[in-house]
Amino acid sequence: MGQPREGGGILNGMDRRDFLAVTAAAPGLTARLGVELERTGIVSSHEHLLWENERIAEKADFFTLASHYLANDLVSAGAPATPKSWAEFGPWWPAVRLTGYGQALRIAMRELYGEEPSSAAAVARINDKLERANRPGLYERVLKEKARIRYSVLDDYWHSEPMRPDERFFVLARHLDAFCTARQAANIRKLEESTGVSITSVGGLKKAMEKSLEQSLAQGMVTLKSTLAYARSLRYEVVPEREAEADFQELMKAPQRQPPQRLSDHMFHHSLALAQERGLPYQIHTGYLAGNGGNLENTRPMLLGNLFGRYPKVSFDLFHLGWPWMNETTALAKLHRNVTADFCWMWVLSPAGARQTLDEMLEAVPANKIVGFGGDYRYVELSYAHAKMARAGIAQVLSGKVAAGWCTEGEAVEIGKMLLAENAARLFPQKKA
Numbered sequence: 350m351g352q353p354r355e356g357g358g359i360l361n362g363m364d365r366r367d368f369l370a371v372t373a374a375a376p377g378l379t380a381r382l383g384v385e386l387e388r389t390g391i392v393s394s395h396e397h398l399l400w401e402n403e404r405i406a407e408k409a410d411f412f413t414l415a416s417h418y419l420a421n422d423l424v425s426a427g428a429p430a431t432p433k434s435w436a437e438f439g440p441w442w443p444a445v446r447l448t449g450y451g452q453a454l455r456i457a458m459r460e461l462y463g464e465e466p467s468s469a470a471a472v473a474r475i476n477d478k479l480e481r482a483n484r485p486g487l488y489e490r491v492l493k494e495k496a497r498i499r500y501s502v503l504d505d506y507w508h509s510e511p512m513r514p515d516e517r518f519f520v521l522a523r524h525l526d527a528f529c530t531a532r533q534a535a536n537i538r539k540l541e542e543s544t545g546v547s548i549t550s551v552g553g554l555k556k557a558m559e560k561s562l563e564q565s566l567a568q569g570m571v572t573l574k575s576t577l578a579y580a581r582s583l584r585y586e587v588v589p590e591r592e593a594e595a596d597f598q599e600l601m602k603a604p605q606r607q608p609p610q611r612l613s614d615h616m617f618h619h620s621l622a623l624a625q626e627r628g629l630p631y632q633i634h635t636g637y638l639a640g641n642g643g644n645l646e647n648t649r650p651m652l653l654g655n656l657f658g659r660y661p662k663v664s665f666d667l668f669h670l671g672w673p674w675m676n677e678t679t680a681l682a683k684l685h686r687n688v689t690a691d692f693c694w695m696w697v698l699s700p701a702g703a704r705q706t707l708d709e710m711l712e713a714v715p716a717n718k719i720v721g722f723g724g725d726y727r728y729v730e731l732s733y734a735h736a737k738m739a740r741a742g743i744a745q746v747l748s749g750k751v752a753a754g755w756c757t758e759g760e761a762v763e764i765g766k767m768l769l770a771e772n773a774a775r776l777f778p779q780k781k782a
């Protein structure tokens with residue numbers, strides 16, 4: 350490690366034994382870097398955290414927290430459904446406690462509620478503590494004091510209208526995806542209602558999209574976000590308006606099985622043109638899909654290749670490193686001035702994959718293009734645990750770089766701060782109201 354590697358695929362070229370040998374050889378260094386990164390206040394590029402009042406009203410217990418994202422690994426392991434009791438959870442816990450999702454839940458329970466979730470009695474005690482924790486002040490304590498997260502970019506997709514979030518904790522990301530997924534007249538009517546714009550043509554649909562953007566900006570939106578990879582391929586062809594219009598008139602006559610492709614392509618390009626006009630960054634989901642059973646082929650980062658040159662003023666922030674296609678994201682971030690690689694979700698999705706990719710990326714991609722953390726959780730305890738895993742992973746990789754003579758310890762600390770705070774703060778600045 351630390352020397353240029355020859356031959357092989359990007360991941361295959363990684364010699365894991367070298368990587369582990371170097372990092373294991375520098376435990377004091379890793380610990381020192383870990384302490385420095387613990388002191389660094391994080392700017393989280395991406396969260397789905399409920400507003401604190403919503404969280405308190407939900408009365409979240411242990412199994413609520415386990416539902417995000419660990420339930421997906423439980424289903425993958427064979428559990429019949431999302432567990433609601435220890436009897437349903439316990440038998441499957443040994444299979445999933447070593448995954449990133451499992452580790453995050455363990456760290457959260459151990460460090461915030463003093464228990465490993467290892468028995469019915471332990472989980473009952475955790476639930477007592479959680480009940481007492483579900484009150485105002487939870488976010489200040491967990492996000493600010495424990496996790497040392499300065500602020501987070503909040504994707505509150507469950508709010509149908511844009512609403513200004515609590516500025517102590519959040520800045521806002523919003524979607525225009527609903528304008529790219531219409532497949533029947535009822536969808537169009539909903540967009541008319543939310544924007545107050547009459548839509549009888551593609552021109553009207555674009556005006557409504559512009560209105561929706563204005564509504565989000567008025568609530569303090571700092572970035573657009575798209576999760577269209579859950580619904581369609583990330584390849585967006587350039588389609589003339591008259592072809593999109595034909596699709597539009599078709600869906601107004603009769604519901605279509607899928608969002609018509611030409612209309613969807615045309616509208617996504619329009620959202621990019623709006624981002625370009627406004628100088629807004631665009632966070633784009635690439636790679637692995639939350640849940641179970643999604644179609645991953647649609648999600649490869651390379652499918653976006655025709656967009657970066659066409660919209661040079663849009664900063665494309667590629668989420669989740671496009672896992673498992675991290676090498677595509679690495680190459681795209683190196684190649685294009687306006688592409689950044691975002692580690693959000695990655696330190697729990699595949700902690701080893703995150704470390705290996707960062708190890709490679711630091712030697713290939715300018716460090717100001719790497720956004721090192723986004724918790725991507727609904728519950729603050731899990732964002733805390735994820736932040737802890739990210740800081741540890743980054744410290745481990747950076748200590749390898751120092752041990753290999755690639756940089757000094759001081760330079761490693763500087764890079765750690767860029768990854769955890771400075772790059773995200775520059776891309777998604779916290780604006781005062």
Ligand SMILES: [Zn+2]
Binds near residue numbers: 395397725
């Ligand atoms: Zn997310």
